[in-house]
Amino acid sequence: MAGGTSVKSVFDVMAVREQFPILKRQINGRPLVYLDNAASAQKPRAVIDSLVSVMEGSYSNVHRGLHTLSNEATEAFETAREIVARFLNAETPEQVVWTKGGTEAINLVANGIGLDIREGDEIIVTEMEHHSNIVPWHLLRERKGAVLRWAPILDDGSLD
Known part of the structure; x- marks a missing residue:
């Protein structure tokens, strides 16, 4: 300052x-x-x-x-x-789109993005995600043949 x-x-x-x-x-x-x-x-x-x-x-x-x-x-x-x-x-x-909660919002995003995902595309999530932000991407990976990649978390809690 x-x-x-x-x-x-x-x-x-x-x-x-x-x-x-x-x-x-x-x-x-x-x-x-x-x-x-x-x-x-x-x-x-x-x-x-x-x-x-x-x-x-x-x-x-x-x-x-x-x-x-x-x-x-x-x-x-x-x-x-x-x-x-x-x-x-x-x-x-x-x-601004209202949803009942975070899980519904994440599912909407995953399904929307999922329309353009192709086999071999990579989806990156962090190791610190809540279960509700992992499942939709796993399902999308299974449906589309995409690859799920994990961004690691360092000991201080930051992303690598």
Whole structure:
């Protein structure tokens, strides 16, 4: 940084844990630590409260009705897409595709890319991938005759 100053960032783990009600739970006498977020992420209080609010007051199909509740749901859905598009610096909100979770998203990507994969093409994944990001590529390899390559991880956790 200019002038010899530096910015120190502090990640307050306890402040983040406080946002997740389930992390107050103890298992075997110890605080819950949940690491399977690729399969099912735990929800912070803000998300839980938003879900309850929608379920109690305005739940309806998105893009499937002309009544007030459907219009409210559609507007909220598209507003969220616009916010995420800005955050990701997407050219348009339509470039943001909602899925139920990471596994579905990875499967969509693999199946989309899979249309152009040919026998002998190489698919590279890292040794640190979650199971949900390995299976679709294995299946694609089997269907198309591609080669699966593994990028190794160094002792410090970086990619080789």
